[in-house]
Amino acid sequence: MxxxxxxxxxxxxxxxxxxxxxxxxxxxxxxxxxxxxxxxxxxxxxxxxVFDTSENEALNVLNERKIKHILSLFEIHNAPKMDELRECLINQIKNS
Structure with a gap:
């Protein structure tokens, strides 16, 4: 908005x-x-x-966008270490 x-x-x-x-x-x-x-x-x-929502809802939307972006960056990689890195990044966003 x-x-x-x-x-x-x-x-x-x-x-x-x-x-x-x-x-x-x-x-x-x-x-x-x-x-x-x-x-x-x-x-x-x-x-x-600006978001037309509360701050918590806004941050949830931003976190969802970040996670989607990370998933798109890692979708072409098919290696265990890359999967581990992807999950680490996603967990970091979820726990922030």
């Missing part, structure tokens, strides 16, 4: 916040405080993509 940055305090970013030069200012999954919103406004950011 795209919202005016001034109304985003307490929301969690659903996508990374990117400046005009393509640099990442904030990652997806970042909770926006008043101080951060003020800094984004100073950077010329007018709107941000």
């Amino acid at each position: 795209n919202v005016d940055v001034r109304l985003a305090v307490g929301k969690v970013t659903s996508l990374a916040v990117i400046n005009g030069r393509g640099g990442i200012l904030l990652p997806a999954g970042f909770e926006l405080s008043e101080k951060i919103v003020t800094a984004l406004i100073k950077q010329g950011i007018e709107s941000v993509e």
